[in-house]
Amino acid sequence: MNRLSRSSQPNRVRRWSTLAVASVAVFGLAASLSACSGDSGSKAPVNKIEQGTWPSYYPSDYGTIVDAAKKEGGELTIYSNTDQENWAPIFRDFQKKYPFVTKISANNLDSDEVFQKQLSEMSTGNAPADILVTNAVQAWAKYASEPDRVLDYTSPEMAKLPDYAQLMPGVAAMSMDPVGLAYNSSLLGSDLTSVADLAKLVQADPAKFKNKITTRDVSGSFGFTVSKGFVDGDPDAWTTLEKILPSARPETSSGTQIDKITSGEYLAGFFISSAVAFPQEEKASGIFKFIFPKDGTVVLGRGIGIAPKAPHANTAKLFLDFVLSEEGQNAVAEGGLTAYRDSVKQVEGRHTYQEIVDKAGEDAIIRVPYEITADADVKAFTDKWNGLLGK
Amino acid sequence: MTTLTNARDTAASDRTAGFPAPKYPRVFGVGRDRLVQYAVLVIVALFVVAPIAPILYQSVRSKPLYDATGVFSFDAYVKLFTEAGFGQVILNTAIFAVLTTFLTLLFAIPMAVLVVRTKLPFGRILAGSMQWPFFVSSLLLGFGWIALYGPAGFISVEVQRWIGFVPWNLYSIPGMALTEAVGLAPIAYVFCANALRQSDASLESAAQVCGSGPLRILFRIIVPLLRPPIVYASVLIFSMSIETLSVPLLYGTPVRIEVFSTFLYTHGLQSIHPDYGVLASASTIILCVTIATVALQAKVLKNSQRFVSVRGKATRPRKLDLGWLKWIATALIVIYVVFGAALPILGLVLRSFTLIFTPLQSPFKTLTLQNYQTVFTYQSYIQSIWNSVIIAVIGAILVSALAMIAVVVAKRSTFRFARAVEYLALAPQAIPGIIVGIGFFWAFAIMPGGNLIQGTLTAVIIAFGLRALPTAFGSISPALMQIATELDNAGRVVGADWVGVFVRILRKLLVPAFAGAMLLVFVTMLKEYSAALFLSSADSNVIGTTMLELWVQGNTGSVAALATIQIAITAVVVGLANLLMKEKKDA
Numbered sequence: 001m002n003r004l005s006r007s008s009q010p011n012r013v014r015r016w017s018t019l020a021v022a023s024v025a026v027f028g029l030a031a032s033l034s035a036c037s038g039d040s041g042s043k044a045p046v047n048k049i050e051q052g053t054w055p056s057y058y059p060s061d062y063g064t065i066v067d068a069a070k071k072e073g074g075e076l077t078i079y080s081n082t083d084q085e086n087w088a089p090i091f092r093d094f095q096k097k098y099p100f101v102t103k104i105s106a107n108n109l110d111s112d113e114v115f116q117k118q119l120s121e122m123s124t125g126n127a128p129a130d131i132l133v134t135n136a137v138q139a140w141a142k143y144a145s146e147p148d149r150v151l152d153y154t155s156p157e158m159a160k161l162p163d164y165a166q167l168m169p170g171v172a173a174m175s176m177d178p179v180g181l182a183y184n185s186s187l188l189g190s191d192l193t194s195v196a197d198l199a200k201l202v203q204a205d206p207a208k209f210k211n212k213i214t215t216r217d218v219s220g221s222f223g224f225t226v227s228k229g230f231v232d233g234d235p236d237a238w239t240t241l242e243k244i245l246p247s248a249r250p251e252t253s254s255g256t257q258i259d260k261i262t263s264g265e266y267l268a269g270f271f272i273s274s275a276v277a278f279p280q281e282e283k284a285s286g287i288f289k290f291i292f293p294k295d296g297t298v299v300l301g302r303g304i305g306i307a308p309k310a311p312h313a314n315t316a317k318l319f320l321d322f323v324l325s326e327e328g329q330n331a332v333a334e335g336g337l338t339a340y341r342d343s344v345k346q347v348e349g350r351h352t353y354q355e356i357v358d359k360a361g362e363d364a365i366i367r368v369p370y371e372i373t374a375d376a377d378v379k380a381f382t383d384k385w386n387g388l389l390g391k
Numbered sequence: 392m393t394t395l396t397n398a399r400d401t402a403a404s405d406r407t408a409g410f411p412a413p414k415y416p417r418v419f420g421v422g423r424d425r426l427v428q429y430a431v432l433v434i435v436a437l438f439v440v441a442p443i444a445p446i447l448y449q450s451v452r453s454k455p456l457y458d459a460t461g462v463f464s465f466d467a468y469v470k471l472f473t474e475a476g477f478g479q480v481i482l483n484t485a486i487f488a489v490l491t492t493f494l495t496l497l498f499a500i501p502m503a504v505l506v507v508r509t510k511l512p513f514g515r516i517l518a519g520s521m522q523w524p525f526f527v528s529s530l531l532l533g534f535g536w537i538a539l540y541g542p543a544g545f546i547s548v549e550v551q552r553w554i555g556f557v558p559w560n561l562y563s564i565p566g567m568a569l570t571e572a573v574g575l576a577p578i579a580y581v582f583c584a585n586a587l588r589q590s591d592a593s594l595e596s597a598a599q600v601c602g603s604g605p606l607r608i609l610f611r612i613i614v615p616l617l618r619p620p621i622v623y624a625s626v627l628i629f630s631m632s633i634e635t636l637s638v639p640l641l642y643g644t645p646v647r648i649e650v651f652s653t654f655l656y657t658h659g660l661q662s663i664h665p666d667y668g669v670l671a672s673a674s675t676i677i678l679c680v681t682i683a684t685v686a687l688q689a690k691v692l693k694n695s696q697r698f699v700s701v702r703g704k705a706t707r708p709r710k711l712d713l714g715w716l717k718w719i720a721t722a723l724i725v726i727y728v729v730f731g732a733a734l735p736i737l738g739l740v741l742r743s744f745t746l747i748f749t750p751l752q753s754p755f756k757t758l759t760l761q762n763y764q765t766v767f768t769y770q771s772y773i774q775s776i777w778n779s780v781i782i783a784v785i786g787a788i789l790v791s792a793l794a795m796i797a798v799v800v801a802k803r804s805t806f807r808f809a810r811a812v813e814y815l816a817l818a819p820q821a822i823p824g825i826i827v828g829i830g831f832f833w834a835f836a837i838m839p840g841g842n843l844i845q846g847t848l849t850a851v852i853i854a855f856g857l858r859a860l861p862t863a864f865g866s867i868s869p870a871l872m873q874i875a876t877e878l879d880n881a882g883r884v885v886g887a888d889w890v891g892v893f894v895r896i897l898r899k900l901l902v903p904a905f906a907g908a909m910l911l912v913f914v915t916m917l918k919e920y921s922a923a924l925f926l927s928s929a930d931s932n933v934i935g936t937t938m939l940e941l942w943v944q945g946n947t948g949s950v951a952a953l954a955t956i957q958i959a960i961t962a963v964v965v966g967l968a969n970l971l972m973k974e975k976k977d978a
Contacts, residue, residue, distance in 0.1 A: 108932075113924075119458075217657070219657050250647070252657075
């Protein structure tokens with residue numbers, strides 16, 4: 001810090017001018033870049049939100065919930081493992097429908113942390129969360145299996161939704177998000193339609209695939225849920241996996257998986273969340289390809305429930321109903337999650353449950369049940385899976 | 392410490408002989424010296440004990456703390472040690488930590504000596520660039536290294552084309568240690584460089600008079616005098632590499648090399664059925680290991696008088712001339728800086744301007760600003776950048792001030808609990824960030840009035856501050872040890888009390904070290920994130936947590952964009968700080 005060489009005045013001036021030149025160059029680059037990244041133009045229609053009206057199948061006294069909500073101060077706190085991008089259109093449209101809601105804070109936590117935080121705060125008697133949202137099946141099942149963990153509220157929208165929309169008592173599905181198989185199309189050389197296809201390729205040329213396949217780490221909760229779902233839903237799964245896993249390496253997030261498939265470190269990988277893979281397919285067209293395997297496409301419901309002592313319980317009810325409504329489901333799709341209400345149409349850049357059914361086939365769909373897996377079963381499964389992985 | 396007591400006695404007898412002793416206000420019959428010292432002890436103790444106590448308690452409870460039905464049990468410890476493969480985890484961690492510490496010192500010491508004490512071409516530029524990796528969190532350095540040297544990295548692909556194979560394997564313990572060492576070397580460098588700038592030129596002159604050449608002076612005088620900063624740096628780096636998560640997570644998971652931190656992460660936080668008891672008991676064990684290393688450090692530096700080099704007589708260190716050797720030295724440093732730090736960081740910056748980054752396609756084909764647009768579209772992402780800056784600025788001032796007073800109490804007082812202050816100030820380095828977060832979360836929940844702090848920026852500042860305290864302490868302490876006690880004694884002789892000596896003499900001499908500590912703390916707090924994972928709320932997110940969010944979504948481009956913004960903020964602050972300090976020097 002106490003440098004010995006003293007800088008003279010001109011020296012300092014020169015340094016500032018270098019800085020100026022450099023920053024001008026950077027801004028120039030920025031300007032030219034923004035010029036070429038023109039908006040490709042979204043073809044999706046603007047989501048129409050009707051204020052103050054509800055569908056005919058809502059109870060006649062629905063207005064009382066709205067009135068009660070107005071008295072709650074227009075705030076809503078959500079604990080979720082869902083990203084800001086996914087939330088943005090949902091919040092925007094919800095606030096359009098109920099303009100008295102002025103502040104929605106959505107904490108983005110780890111899938112299990114949502115409940116750890118909620119439980120800790122409930123025990124200290126100061127729990128600010130109104131709504132809990134996560135797709136961590138095991139964590140939800142464990143949390144909501146105890147009494148008084150979620151508010152007992154059934155949305156009037158349930159009548160219009162498929163029966164799998166009710167994941168557990170008091171827990172509804174906000175979206176039905178699939179996981180799939182991704183591969184590097186420029187390095188792999190052939191197209192895949194299923195995990196079994198990949199197994200055949202690996203068997204034909206084991207040397208090419210050594211350490212070149214990535215799976216999701218099954219000791220993590222997401223990896224466990226989707227991998228176990230696949231194995232439970234497809235009777236031939238272990239035969240297929242026995243061929244693939246010795247060449248595979250585990251990763252802890254879909255983000256890492258898609259990045260390394262794009263770079264060529266891996267040739268293929270499963271099970272990758274569609275919300276992460278779809279945008280990458282668009283960005284890296286010609287290199288990165290994402291499919292729903294025909295021998296088993298696992299679909300995870302994203303559970304949404306209201307906290308038992310929610311400070312803004314009525315606003316929370318309005319929010320839950322809205323998310324499940326047609327308007328809300330359109331917003332869910334716009335945010336990048338997978339809407340499952342029949343009436344939501346698939347347009348460019350938005351994804352629906354029907355689209356997965358069309359691509360993978362009705363039989364291939366595996367919906368993961370919201371049930372606790374016993375510790376012994378967890379251990380048996382992870383030991384078997386990890387035992388097959390290459391060392 | 393003995394000299395100090397003597398000095399006091401001498402001073403006292405002097406006073407009785409000559410002038411009357413100056414009057415200082417006394418509260419309840421206790422001098423203000425003791426009051427200040429006790430205040431420091433209490434603050435530091437509260438600071439450290441608050442998050443540790445809930446963890447220790449958790450480690451002997453059968454259920455999570457919020458569950459009142461839990462009972463006392465050692466099950467968590469039993470489970471930890473019976474968990475399959477835990478022996479391997481300990482072994483991996485030990486190899487990784489020792490190798491990282493060794494490599495860090497191997498990079499940092501020669502470079503600090505060469506840059507600060509010898510005449511090197513472009514010395515100033517080299518000195519600056521040596522510190523770059525410190526501005527980037529090791530998570531990002533890891534991304535950068537994988538993009539270049541990973542199995543499908545840009546450089547690996549090129550090397551493969553030339554010689555047919557890749558002669559290294561990044562996904563291994565040496566690979567992890569090398570990356571981590573590049574990331575941590577700046578800490579050791581700064582410690583050593585600060586000490587070298589103040590080293591006593593009279594010793595070198597004496598050697599020169601006796602006929603020693605520059606090389607001999609280097610190895611017989613300059614390097615041995617570096618022992619305090621080296622010991623501090625190694626202890627700090629050793630414990631940092633025990634608890635570091637990002638690099639082992641990035642490199643180790645695919646090849647299933649597990650170390651302590653990834654074990655905690657996968658078995659605790661990411662687990663299918665998380666077990667907070669195991670988390671807490673594992674943290675307790677790390678705590679014991681680190682306390683042992685700190686004790687070792689104290690033993691090694693017991694005779695600290697030997698390293699005194701700033702005495703009452705001012706000297707000016709001269710730079711040694713190494714002759715032709717300096718060109719080899721320069722070349723080595725340049726290679727290190729370019730391949731270790733510059734290329735990975737440049738790659739990161741380039742990454743932020745492209746849609747996809749792969750050796751399969753020229754990155755210039757998909758140039759874009761979209762990554763920055765994503766960051767600046769969402770209010771909460773912008774907020775997180777502001778939050779980080781506010782936290783780092785406030786934290787830097789408060790933590791450095793506390794650290795400076797703590798150092799003086801620990802090293803320059805007859806305070807009975809001086810040692811305790813030192814141990815407490817260094818203890819946080821033993822607590823993994825996530826644990827600090829959970830611990831404070833609980834502390835605020837139990838504490839009266841804690842609700843007001845919970846989830847706010849203040850909570851994050853406190854947690855990050857605790858994490859940064861050892862760094863600040865470690866960077867100020869060696870500087871103080873170089874200041875001879877004769878200066879204190881002189882102050883005492885003319886009647887200043889302990890506080891007076893600190894305010895009038897030591898404070899001024901410690902200004903460079905204080906400024907250095909502030910910078911270190913600022914940068915540490917700007918890139919820190921693990922403690923915020925549990926503590927921050929929607930309104931108090933920081934850059935690091937936002938990056939993690941974006942990374943998990945697969946939005947790597949925006950992660951790089953945020954990283955670039957973070958590097959830019961750091962560069963501006965560090966640049967301004969250097970300018971200001973130089974101005975002061977010139978004046």
